[in-house]
Amino acid sequence: MNARSIKRKHSRRRDAIAAAICDSREHPSAEAVYRSLKPRFPSLSLGTVYRNISMLREEGVIKSVGAVSGEERFDGDLSDHPHFVCERCGAVMDISEDFSPRLSAAEEVASRYGVAVTRRALVYYGVCAVCGGISGDAAPGGG
Amino acid sequence: MNARSIKRKHSRRRDAIAAAICDSREHPSAEAVYRSLKPRFPSLSLGTVYRNISMLREEGVIKSVGAVSGEERFDGDLSDHPHFVCERCGAVMDISEDFSPRLSAAEEVASRYGVAVTRRALVYYGVCAVCGGISGDAAPGGG
DNA sequence: TTATATAACAATAATGATTATCACTATGAA
DNA sequence: TTCATAGTGATAATCATTATTGTTATATAA
Numbered sequence: 547m548n549a550r551s552i553k554r555k556h557s558r559r560r561d562a563i564a565a566a567i568c569d570s571r572e573h574p575s576a577e578a579v580y581r582s583l584k585p586r587f588p589s590l591s592l593g594t595v596y597r598n599i600s601m602l603r604e605e606g607v608i609k610s611v612g613a614v615s616g617e618e619r620f621d622g623d624l625s626d627h628p629h630f631v632c633e634r635c636g637a638v639m640d641i642s643e644d645f646s647p648r649l650s651a652a653e654e655v656a657s658r659y660g661v662a663v664t665r666r667a668l669v670y671y672g673v674c675a676v677c678g679g680i681s682g683d684a685a686p687g688g689g
Numbered sequence: 690m691n692a693r694s695i696k697r698k699h700s701r702r703r704d705a706i707a708a709a710i711c712d713s714r715e716h717p718s719a720e721a722v723y724r725s726l727k728p729r730f731p732s733l734s735l736g737t738v739y740r741n742i743s744m745l746r747e748e749g750v751i752k753s754v755g756a757v758s759g760e761e762r763f764d765g766d767l768s769d770h771p772h773f774v775c776e777r778c779g780a781v782m783d784i785s786e787d788f789s790p791r792l793s794a795a796e797e798v799a800s801r802y803g804v805a806v807t808r809r810a811l812v813y814y815g816v817c818a819v820c821g822g823i824s825g826d827a828a829p830g831g832g
Numbered sequence: 833t834t835a836t837a838t839a840a841c842a843a844t845a846a847t848g849a850t851t852a853t854c855a856c857t858a859t860g861a862a
Numbered sequence: 863t864t865c866a867t868a869g870t871g872a873t874a875a876t877c878a879t880t881a882t883t884g885t886t887a888t889a890t891a892a
């Protein structure tokens with residue numbers, strides 16, 4: 547009756563797209579998924595990647611992490627954990643759930659503001675270790 | 690010497706664009722700012738809005754709240770507070786800082802992961818009061 | 833006030849990510 | 863195998879945003 551019951555046929559490409567996202571720690575964009583699968587599926591089309599990502603998201607197999615530099619990034623780990631985004635290279639990494647606000651905060655927001663909260667997203671922004679976040683030398687003159 | 694020292698001339702439009710964002714609780718998009726100012730500045734161009742928003746952001750007068758349905762939304766309140774986004778109507782509202790994770794969490798992320806954290810963003814998603822978030826009737830059949 | 837340098841402007845073209853269309857193909861059930 | 867239709871590649875269209883360009887407004891000095 548509802549949209550969920552649309553019959554889905556099995557698709558090799560959809561499996562591969564889901565795996566590319568779920569088996570990666572990179573939080574790839576649609577374009578990145580496309581590039582990673584193109585060698586294995588030479589006829590793969592970018593539209594197919596977008597279409598299947600959209601289906602996988604509806605089905606709850608993957609979720610979006612938000613956009614980095616205008617490109618949406620995806621995650622196959624559905625747990626409610628924060629992310630770190632490097633503003634230099636665009637890398638997205640998982641952060642332990644330990645750094646999430648307590649779960650009850652969402653309930654408190656709901657009751658205080660009279661809204662229904664279905665999910666939340668916490669993102670830390672900065673500069674990753676590779677790009678020079680920590681190794682104390684060479685002050686970043688390039689801003 | 691650096692990019693900050695580019696000479697800026699005074700501009701009525703830039704003032705109006707900054708005010709449109711800072712005096713609003715709507716977290717408007719560039720398009721929304723354009724629409725709100727068009728009556729007062731009939732010759733206003735959308736490109737001008739984008740260009741000035743970009744300048745205001747560089748200068749630290751406003752900040753981005755992230756994209757909602759592909760449209761970037763802006764905030765004149767620079768304090769580190771969470772937001773709530775209604776997934777039905779796209780409304781963005783401020784949430785009290787009380788619901789932010791403690792500030793030390795950012796430092797802990799930095800030291801644990803070897804990164805530099807410059808800012809963070811916490812967003813709660815769901816359905817706002819107007820769209821039916823709370824008033825317990827009429828189960829949302831339209832999902 | 834006029835003159836001059838240039839930041840800001842409107843109009844518009846270009847870009848880049850994403851979505852829609854369509855003729856054809858592959859999947860799954862009979 | 864046959865059939866209905868979900869899935870696909872190619873490509874066009876859309877939408878937000880950015881860049882370009884010739885003109886206008888602002889700041890400063892004469």
